[in-house]
Amino acid sequence: MGGLSLKNKILTKVKDLPTLPEVATKVMEVANNPRSSAADMAKVISQDQALTAKILKLVNSAYYGFPRKISTVTQAIVILGFRTVRDLVLNISISGMFNSKNVGELSAEALWLHNLGVAVTAKILAKRIGYEPLEEAFTAGLLHDLGKLVFIKLFPREYEKIVTIAINGNKWIRDVEESLLEVDHALIGKWVSENWKFPPQLVRAIQLHHQPEIDNEYPELTSIVHGADVLTRIKKIGSGGDNQIPSFKKDAWVLLKLRPQDLNDIYAEIDREIKEAISFLKILRGKE
Ligand SMILES: [Fe+2]
Ligand SMILES: [Fe+2]
Numbered sequence: 527m528g529g530l531s532l533k534n535k536i537l538t539k540v541k542d543l544p545t546l547p548e549v550a551t552k553v554m555e556v557a558n559n560p561r562s563s564a565a566d567m568a569k570v571i572s573q574d575q576a577l578t579a580k581i582l583k584l585v586n587s588a589y590y591g592f593p594r595k596i597s598t599v600t601q602a603i604v605i606l607g608f609r610t611v612r613d614l615v616l617n618i619s620i621s622g623m624f625n626s627k628n629v630g631e632l633s634a635e636a637l638w639l640h641n642l643g644v645a646v647t648a649k650i651l652a653k654r655i656g657y658e659p660l661e662e663a664f665t666a667g668l669l670h671d672l673g674k675l676v677f678i679k680l681f682p683r684e685y686e687k688i689v690t691i692a693i694n695g696n697k698w699i700r701d702v703e704e705s706l707l708e709v710d711h712a713l714i715g716k717w718v719s720e721n722w723k724f725p726p727q728l729v730r731a732i733q734l735h736h737q738p739e740i741d742n743e744y745p746e747l748t749s750i751v752h753g754a755d756v757l758t759r760i761k762k763i764g765s766g767g768d769n770q771i772p773s774f775k776k777d778a779w780v781l782l783k784l785r786p787q788d789l790n791d792i793y794a795e796i797d798r799e800i801k802e803a804i805s806f807l808k809i810l811r812g813k814e
Contacts, residue, residue: 533708539680540714546722549574550619554723557612564603567611571599580618580809581611589806606661609725613665616724621810624675630686631693632767637675638807639764641668643796646803647754650795651782655746663750666731669719670751673711673732674767676718677703692768699768700736712736739777749778761793763800 530538545551552570556562572578578599585602586595596602603611626634648667649660657663677685688706692699700710716733724732727744731751734741738752756774759766808814 531708536680536707536709536714537717540676540717541721543676543680543718543721544623546616546619546623547574547577549577550615551723553612553615554725557608558725562608564600564608567603567608568598568600571611571615577615577618581614583809584614584618584806587802587806587809589802591802607659609659610661612725613661617665617668617810620669620672620675622812624672624679625811627678627682629678629682630689632689632765636765637671637678637767638811639804640758640766641671641764642803642807643758643761643763643800644668644670644751644754646799647757647792647796648750650792650799651750651753654784654788655750655782657746657750662727663747663754666728666747666751667754669715669724669728670732670735670755671711671715671766672718673713673715674699676714677707677711681707689767692770696770697768698770698772699766702768736772737775738781739775745777745781749775749781752778753782753784757789757792757796761796763796 549570553567556567556570571581581599581602582596584590585606586592590606592605596605599611606614626638628634645664645667648663652658652660652663674685677688684706688699688702691697691706692702695702700712703710712733712735716729719729719732727747730741730744731748734748735751735755738745738749741748752775755766756772758764759771805814
């Protein structure tokens with residue numbers, strides 16, 4: 527790889543990442559096909575017993591709080607909808623591939639808690655503007671920093687250095703990523719999610735969560751994730767790998783119809799919802 531730039535070397539390594547489990551890829555295909563039925567999707571999922579069991583555990587968790595037990599995948603699809611079940615499969619697959627590694631001062635727990643905080647907050651912001659499906663906002667929040675998970679998996683030593691510089695030098699983690707690796711986690715996240723055929727709005731939210739103002743295609747979801755990232759950092763839920771608090775981009779603020787006096791209600795709602803979400807995350811990451 528002699529003459530390649532660092533950026534290209536990283537891209538080559540990213541391309542060598544294992545693909546998503548086949549069942550997840552199939553589920554996304556089925557979800558994208560308007561002619562698919564709940565039975566088609568259930569058939570694909572039920573070929574994988576571990577996945578089926580996990581989906582049922584998640585849909586029966588306190589996070590959803592359904593009064594009656596959901597006992598089949600078909601039932602879950604009917605109640606939650608195609609896109610939500612697709613997202614569950616995606617979340618299960620991703621958390622299985624990138625489970626945990628501490629990098630210096632950034633623990634895996636803190637990073638996942640940051641991701642979860644963004645997921646919960648994204649869902650709250652989505653509800654306020656009537657974005658549907660709400661669970662898509664949750665998923666976009668949970669996966670928004672996918673690029674950091676990829677960095678940690680592929681370049682743990684370099685990323686430890688990046689985290690140390692960001693925290694001790696009071697710098698933005700994105701800037702340090704860029705200066706040491708020539709790419710930031712938003713771009714890495716875009717490469718990977720595109721390669722894995724994520725739905726396009728998720729790819730955009732991952733790529734542009736720091737620059738929602740330039741997303742003309744899916745500005746709602748990208749603004750939701752951006753705003754959720756900012757509020758989660760203000761509330762200091764988990765850690766994104768540095769101690770910086772980004773400013774809320776004006777376009778996103780306007781699109782989300784926020785007023786300064788709304789923030790306290792939103793913070794209170796985050797506090798109410800995070801507990802159940804933590805139980806969801808534990809099941810997802812196989813810690814329960
Ligand atoms: Fe980020
Ligand atoms: Fe983040």
